[in-house]
Amino acid sequence: MKTMKVPEATISRLTIYSRFLEQADAKGILTVSSTDIAKNVGVTPAQVRKDLAYFGEFGTRGIGYTVKDLLKHIRKILGLTKIWNVALIGAGNLGRALAHYKGFAKRGFEIKAIFDVDPSKIGSKIGNINVYSMDELNEKVKELDLRLGIIAVPAVAAQEAAWALVKAGIKGIINFAPRSIIVDENVILRRVDLAAELEVLTYNLQECKIDA
Amino acid sequence: MKTMKVPEATISRLTIYSRFLEQADAKGILTVSSTDIAKNVGVTPAQVRKDLAYFGEFGTRGIGYTVKDLLKHIRKILGLTKIWNVALIGAGNLGRALAHYKGFAKRGFEIKAIFDVDPSKIGSKIGNINVYSMDELNEKVKELDLRLGIIAVPAVAAQEAAWALVKAGIKGIINFAPRSIIVDENVILRRVDLAAELEVLTYNLQECKIDA
Numbered sequence: 001m002k003t004m005k006v007p008e009a010t011i012s013r014l015t016i017y018s019r020f021l022e023q024a025d026a027k028g029i030l031t032v033s034s035t036d037i038a039k040n041v042g043v044t045p046a047q048v049r050k051d052l053a054y055f056g057e058f059g060t061r062g063i064g065y066t067v068k069d070l071l072k073h074i075r076k077i078l079g080l081t082k083i084w085n086v087a088l089i090g091a092g093n094l095g096r097a098l099a100h101y102k103g104f105a106k107r108g109f110e111i112k113a114i115f116d117v118d119p120s121k122i123g124s125k126i127g128n129i130n131v132y133s134m135d136e137l138n139e140k141v142k143e144l145d146l147r148l149g150i151i152a153v154p155a156v157a158a159q160e161a162a163w164a165l166v167k168a169g170i171k172g173i174i175n176f177a178p179r180s181i182i183v184d185e186n187v188i189l190r191r192v193d194l195a196a197e198l199e200v201l202t203y204n205l206q207e208c209k210i211d212a
Numbered sequence: 213m214k215t216m217k218v219p220e221a222t223i224s225r226l227t228i229y230s231r232f233l234e235q236a237d238a239k240g241i242l243t244v245s246s247t248d249i250a251k252n253v254g255v256t257p258a259q260v261r262k263d264l265a266y267f268g269e270f271g272t273r274g275i276g277y278t279v280k281d282l283l284k285h286i287r288k289i290l291g292l293t294k295i296w297n298v299a300l301i302g303a304g305n306l307g308r309a310l311a312h313y314k315g316f317a318k319r320g321f322e323i324k325a326i327f328d329v330d331p332s333k334i335g336s337k338i339g340n341i342n343v344y345s346m347d348e349l350n351e352k353v354k355e356l357d358l359r360l361g362i363i364a365v366p367a368v369a370a371q372e373a374a375w376a377l378v379k380a381g382i383k384g385i386i387n388f389a390p391r392s393i394i395v396d397e398n399v400i401l402r403r404v405d406l407a408a409e410l411e412v413l414t415y416n417l418q419e420c421k422i423d424a
Contacts, residue, residue, distance in 0.1 A: 012408065042220070078411045080414065092309075093309040094313065096309065097304075097308065100305045101306065101390065101406055103406055104407050148410065148414070178314050180235065188417060193231070194310070194313055195316050195319040195321060196228070198316065199227045199292065201402055202360070203226075203289065204384070205384045
């Protein structure tokens with residue numbers, strides 16, 4: 001792998017390419033061109049080739065990419081060849097929804113423990129997953145080899161949850177709470193803003209009206 | 213507004229810029245430079261200027277952008293100067309979480325009605341929002357002026373939910389179900405893949421290990 005800095009947008013697109021390749025593979029398609037990928041995910045063929053070029057030479061001129069090979073490569077690039085154990089903070093509505101979300105396990109992410117401060121939730125289970133007290137976070141991170149943290153608490157509690165994860169040694173955090181938080185420099189933080197997708201939609205709906 | 217096609221990535225970044233500008237405005241900051249914006253959202257200053265240039269000339273050389281003005285412009289570009297009424301399909305865990313999610317209303321998206329096929333849920337309320345039968349969708353879309361649809365049903369039910377929304381006249385749909393769906397060409401569809409964010413995280417965590 002080249003040591004060149006890969007843009008985050010490229011990584012995001014790799015996750016999209018991998019979904020298309022999974023679908024193609026499921027249909028028994030053996031090879032795809034950069035144009036096939038591009039058309040299906042809504043970018044240019046040149047962008048597909050540029051994104052993949054960061055990680056080496058995968059395709060064959062005139063033939064394209066072998067679906068299974070390219071999928072394997074992308075999964076390896078994204079670190080998806082192993083299971084990542086996840087600590088979920090928050091057993092409220094959003095936490096429950098995330099605990100039940102089928103899309104995580106399918107991609108190798110397993111929520112192994114849920115943490116909350118509410119005594120009425122601690123000791124219960126969501127699906128098969130135990131809900132623990134926040135006081136047990138440090139211990140469970142080690143015991144269950146938890147590597148990633150998901151914050152699904154109310155906005156006011158998000159920063160505190162983030163520090164608790166950092167103190168417990170978690171190096172990668174996703175924040176679903178609708179508030180910006182900060183973490184130590186050696187921790188990778190991403191924010192999921194559920195409203196942002198709606199905004200892209202309303203922009204496009206307006207555009208349609210202008211065209212009409 | 214120019215009629216030039218604006219890349220979707222630009223629109224996504226505008227939503228991120230607007231969040232930074234809101235925070236700056238809340239702190240009483242009057243002007244920001246493209247470098248300020250860039251540093252805070254993790255892109256280059258040139259990218260910020262390029263993104264904004266699609267929509268006209270906003271900044272003043274040597275001074276930068278007036279926070280309140282730029283925020284107003286971006287909100288207008290994104291179609292956020294009015295309230296968008298939303299139909300939420302699915303009153304399960306994810307639907308409940310989305311119904312309670314504070315980030316939507318804050319951005320002008322109001323979930324006005326929830327629809328489900330489960331008789332035990334129909335007629336109940338989530339927060340202040342009524343849960344209706346899917347059979348009532350067409351009628352309620354007109355009555356409540358619902359413009360956007362959110363699909364939060366299990367994967368197997370996602371496509372059916374999408375067609376129901378399309379038939380009811382909804383032109384913008386967000387799919388939270390972990391399955392690809394199709395809609396008519398005149399409908400704008402976006403998919404939120406909650407696992408995709410985790411993949412960008414694991415990619416970066418691997419990178420860190422390489423650096424160490």
